[in-house]
Structures are given as C-alpha cells and as structure tokens.
Amino acid sequence: MGTEERKAREKERRRKQIIDAAEKIIFSKGLEQSTMDGIAEEAELSKGTLYLYFKNKTELYLAITERGSSMLNARFSKVFTSAHDHTGIELIRLIGETYLTFVRENPNYFKAFMYYESLSDVKELEKSEFAQSCEENRREALNFIIRALQIGMQDGTVDDSYDPKELAVVIWSSTRGITTVSHMKGVGHHFEVLDDMEIPVDALFENFLKLVGTGIATEEARKSR
Amino acid sequence: MGTEERKAREKERRRKQIIDAAEKIIFSKGLEQSTMDGIAEEAELSKGTLYLYFKNKTELYLAITERGSSMLNARFSKVFTSAHDHTGIELIRLIGETYLTFVRENPNYFKAFMYYESLSDVKELEKSEFAQSCEENRREALNFIIRALQIGMQDGTVDDSYDPKELAVVIWSSTRGITTVSHMKGVGHHFEVLDDMEIPVDALFENFLKLVGTGIATEEARKSR
DNA sequence: CAAACAAATGACTGATAGTCAGAAAGTGAC
DNA sequence: GTCACTTTCTGACTATCAGTCATTTGTTTG
Known part of the structure; x- marks a missing residue:
C-alpha cells in the first residue's frame, strides 16, 4: 500500500x-x-x-535560501549541458554571466543568500538540513568552476600555473563580491558612489571579466586578443 | 562661557x-x-x-558599523602617508593586505559591515547620519584605490587601458568578496569547502593578488617578473 | 533661592516569536 | 458503520523585548 x-x-x-x-x-x-x-x-x-x-522563522527563511541556491545551481548546470563547444575561459565567462543574471532577476533570493552568510550561530546552522543543503550547493557550484578551469588548462586558454581549486575559490569569491555590489546598487541607498561616478553595473562586470580574463589567461591567449 | x-x-x-x-x-x-x-x-x-x-537598536548598531568603517579607513590612509616609495601596484597590494588584516583582527566589525549591507529599508538608511558616514567612508576608500591605480598608470605598473574609476570599483568589490569568504571561514560552519579542500586563507589571498596583479599589469611589468 | 530648562528614569504598552492542550480529521480493524 | 487510535492542525496563551512617555532628578541662570 x-x-x-x-x-x-x-x-x-x-x-x-x-x-x-x-x-x-x-x-x-x-x-x-x-x-x-x-x-x-x-x-x-x-x-x-x-x-x-x-523549527523557527530563521529555518523557514533558510528553506527559501536553499530553494534559491538550488535554482542557481540548476542554471550553472545548464551552462555545461547546453554548451559543449566552449573553451575553458568561455565557460568561466558564462558561469559569471549566469550568476549575475540570476542576481538581477532574483534579487530577493540573493538577499536571502546575504542573510544566510551573515548568520553565525554555528550550532543552529549545523543542525539545519537547509543550511547543509546550501553548503552542498556551494560545493557543487565550486566544482563547476574547477571543471571549467581544468578544461581551460587543457585547451590552453587558462594559465596552468595556478592550482585549479584555489583559483576556483578566488574566482567564486570575487565574483560574489561583484554580484553583491551590483545587487546593492539595485536595492538603493547603498553604493551611491556608483551613481556619482556614473558606472553602470554592466561596465563593472565587463571590467571584472577583463581583469579575470587577463589574469588567468596563458601568455599565448593574451597575445591573440 | x-x-x-x-x-x-x-x-x-x-x-x-x-x-x-x-x-x-x-x-x-x-x-x-x-x-x-x-x-x-x-x-x-x-x-x-x-x-x-x-533612534533605535539598528541605529545603535549602525554607530558601531560606522566606527569600524572609520577605523578601516584610518588604516588605508596610513598606507599612503607612511609609505611614499611604492609603485602603484604595490599600493594596491598593500591596501588589499590592510583590508584582510583588518577583517582578521576585527571580525565583529566586519560582521557589522555585512549586516549594514543586508539592510534595504532605504528610508531608514537615508535618514541615518551613521549610514551617511559609512557611505562617505566607502567613497573615501574607493578614492584611495583610484589614487593607487593612477599612480600605477603613471609609473607603468598598471595597464592604463582600464578606466581607473571602474577598475577601482572592480578591485574593491572583488576584494570584498575575498574578505567575506575569509571572514566566513573564521566564523565556522560556512564554507566548509575550504577546509575540505585544505585551502588556507593566505593561499586564497595570494592567489587573488596574483590574479589581480597579472590582470592589471602592463605588458612590461608582466614580463619582468 | 526659585523658576526654567535639560537629562535621565523605569514602569508601561504593543507586537510578535514560539508553545501546547485540546479539537478535528484521517485510518483501519472488526 | 462505528470505535479506537494516530496524525495533523488549531489558536489562545506566555514570555520576551523594542520602543514610549509621564515623572523624577539634576543643572543653569536671573
């Protein structure tokens, strides 16, 4: 039955x-x-x-956070399944774009991510299945980046003097910084500087990609631009 | 009287x-x-x-946040006043190190920064003198970076094909991402991945500096390493 | 010194997160 | 169909705490 x-x-x-x-x-x-x-x-x-x-209000919000983080990962996953003929560095770019697009389209989920990361009652979090799942998603997201970097090191578009894992964390973290800022700009008051300086989020992201792109490119890849 | x-x-x-x-x-x-x-x-x-x-509890916490942000800016300022014979790129590195050290030594202030940025009740914030001051500090911090970049573009250590303002925001944001991650690692539960992968915060930071360093260096500067 | 002003108090109110005893609904055996 | 039992749901209740305000205490000044 x-x-x-x-x-x-x-x-x-x-x-x-x-x-x-x-x-x-x-x-x-x-x-x-x-x-x-x-x-x-x-x-x-x-x-x-x-x-x-x-269990409580926080736990409920964590459930929302988990939902968001799974949605994001699903998009990352799609980058790999729906685009086979890309170089490593292109994949990195696509992942970054995916992230930024997600944040733009779902500022509320991103806000939830920020809240989640601001929590520090370790015991609470350890017990939460949702927090666990968020961590699992983060791990998976990092693996996507590692994979992209390894592909890049194979096809010669990414400098292989980096440790792919370390570099992945660096890219993940700094991208997170960029998305945070672009989120804050949307939310108002914060980061008026960007308005003062008349810097649109797109320019920010393009410059970031240029920076990362140049930073991780191989000598040859840099020349051939 | x-x-x-x-x-x-x-x-x-x-x-x-x-x-x-x-x-x-x-x-x-x-x-x-x-x-x-x-x-x-x-x-x-x-x-x-x-x-x-x-006015309320949040306002009081914002006062603490403001205090932290002023302390941080004082440190940035010291980088410039106490070190005159540095190249632009060295200054960038020093600013990054200063930031990271501050976060390590004052995780609680950094936590306050994170909370501040998670707030989005615009009207509340606009009225707060403390929030205003935080924004002012952010502006100042960005100016330090812009200055460092301009120095670098003058002395040939930084690629001048970037717009210094845009690049400054990119560097500031991505550094923020790195410090956030290193903060979270200290606070526990979050980012277990780093432990799993056995990546120490220092390695993270070194890689980030290498990435940024390579990304913004001029052709000549890159060769002469 | 006394009137006027300023600073500080803490009992009070309202809002709300979280609990729990009991009601309602569902299940399944006879 | 009904009875005993389990599961799910309810909403009144409690405890806590942010924020208020009438009153008290302290200070200034003419």
Whole structure:
C-alpha cells in the first residue's frame, strides 16, 4: 500500500505551500517586517502548523535560501549541458554571466543568500538540513568552476600555473563580491558612489571579466586578443 | 562661557559610552541575542536614555558599523602617508593586505559591515547620519584605490587601458568578496569547502593578488617578473 | 533661592516569536 | 458503520523585548 508514500508526498506539498507563502510575504515586506501570523494567513494555515514543518522563522527563511541556491545551481548546470563547444575561459565567462543574471532577476533570493552568510550561530546552522543543503550547493557550484578551469588548462586558454581549486575559490569569491555590489546598487541607498561616478553595473562586470580574463589567461591567449 | 561646549563634549562622551557598552554586548552575543536592557545595564544607564541618544537598536548598531568603517579607513590612509616609495601596484597590494588584516583582527566589525549591507529599508538608511558616514567612508576608500591605480598608470605598473574609476570599483568589490569568504571561514560552519579542500586563507589571498596583479599589469611589468 | 530648562528614569504598552492542550480529521480493524 | 487510535492542525496563551512617555532628578541662570 502506497499510504506511506502518499503521506510523504502530502507532507512535501504542505512544506512547499508554506515556503511559497513565506516567499510571497518575506519577498514583499522583508524578513523583519514579516510575521509568522502573516505567513500562516497567506498559507491558509494556523501559525502552529508552520512550526510543525519548520523549527523557527530563521529555518523557514533558510528553506527559501536553499530553494534559491538550488535554482542557481540548476542554471550553472545548464551552462555545461547546453554548451559543449566552449573553451575553458568561455565557460568561466558564462558561469559569471549566469550568476549575475540570476542576481538581477532574483534579487530577493540573493538577499536571502546575504542573510544566510551573515548568520553565525554555528550550532543552529549545523543542525539545519537547509543550511547543509546550501553548503552542498556551494560545493557543487565550486566544482563547476574547477571543471571549467581544468578544461581551460587543457585547451590552453587558462594559465596552468595556478592550482585549479584555489583559483576556483578566488574566482567564486570575487565574483560574489561583484554580484553583491551590483545587487546593492539595485536595492538603493547603498553604493551611491556608483551613481556619482556614473558606472553602470554592466561596465563593472565587463571590467571584472577583463581583469579575470587577463589574469588567468596563458601568455599565448593574451597575445591573440 | 564654554558651557555649550562642555555640554556638547559630555553628550559626545555619553554617546561613546553607550556605543562602547553596545559593542561589548553585541560583539559577545550577536545582535539578535542582545537586548537594549542588557546594553543599558552594561552602560550603567537606563534603557530610556539609550533612546535619547540613538533612534533605535539598528541605529545603535549602525554607530558601531560606522566606527569600524572609520577605523578601516584610518588604516588605508596610513598606507599612503607612511609609505611614499611604492609603485602603484604595490599600493594596491598593500591596501588589499590592510583590508584582510583588518577583517582578521576585527571580525565583529566586519560582521557589522555585512549586516549594514543586508539592510534595504532605504528610508531608514537615508535618514541615518551613521549610514551617511559609512557611505562617505566607502567613497573615501574607493578614492584611495583610484589614487593607487593612477599612480600605477603613471609609473607603468598598471595597464592604463582600464578606466581607473571602474577598475577601482572592480578591485574593491572583488576584494570584498575575498574578505567575506575569509571572514566566513573564521566564523565556522560556512564554507566548509575550504577546509575540505585544505585551502588556507593566505593561499586564497595570494592567489587573488596574483590574479589581480597579472590582470592589471602592463605588458612590461608582466614580463619582468 | 526659585523658576526654567535639560537629562535621565523605569514602569508601561504593543507586537510578535514560539508553545501546547485540546479539537478535528484521517485510518483501519472488526 | 462505528470505535479506537494516530496524525495533523488549531489558536489562545506566555514570555520576551523594542520602543514610549509621564515623572523624577539634576543643572543653569536671573
């Protein structure tokens, strides 16, 4: 009998329903301004039920974060599956573009990422399945970059004097910095400097790609531009 | 009569006294776990008094953030005043090192920076003198980088095909990414990947510098390494 | 010294995260 | 169909804490 299965499925559906409601509320008002009562109402459930599915408010927000991070990874994955004839350095560029596009299209998920990274109650996080999954996604994302770099070192478009793992982390981190800034610019007040200087996000990203591109290119690749 | 002056001075002292207490409490327990009552007790004042000096809890934390950002800028400033015989690219390296060292020595201030950047209630921030000052500091920090780049373009250590302003923002942002990651590694749970891969923060930073160094170097500078 | 002003207090209020005893719904055996 | 049992859900309740404000305490000045 598939009762067990069905139960599990229904539990999943409830979970999704709650996350959906939470997203709707939190994405529109921000985490602080959102109440569990409000989310419960949106989900057409009582507050108590929310706590049957999520340990607390943070955990619920982490579920949203996890959803975002999985969406992002799915896009990274697509870069590899849908584009076979690219050089390593092109793949790196594509990954960067994918990231930036994601942040532009989903500023709220990125905000969730930022919140997640600002948490530091280690014990809380260690226990959370969602946080675990976020870490797993991060690991996977890094592997995409490592793969791209290795491809580049094979096809001669990436300087192989770097350790691919170390370089991957560097690229990942610095890209994260760029996306953070471009996110903040969208969100207002922050980084008025960019407006003062009249620097559009695109120019920022292009310069970053030029910098990274030049920085990791092989001698030959640099010359042939 | 210097009564007015003395009053102003005393007001400043109270302010400082409150920020000191807030720092002590918040740095030890984290923002969420800290209460205004607790801070008031530490400051040997009543809660009401806190609100005479700071509009709300966030504003008080912003004051701490501002303090941190000023400390950081003071260090940047020192790079320029205490080291005259450096090339542009060396200055860039020194600024990066200064930043990273600051984050290592003051993870709590950096955490405050991260919190600040996660805020997005624009109206709140626009009104805050502390947020304004943080933005001013950011502007100043960027100017240090721009100056270093211009020096480098003059002395031939930095590729002058970049726009110095744009490049400065790129360097600032990506460095921010690196420091964020190195901060997170210190704080635990986050970025276990780094441990798995056995990548120390120093290696990360060295690679980043190599990347940026190569990326912005002039043809000649690259050859002469 | 007393009136006027300024600074500080802490009891109070409102909001809300999180709990829990009990209601409602579902399940399955007879 | 109904009864005993399990699972899911509910919403009133509690504890906590940010922020307020009427009152008190301290200071200045004519």
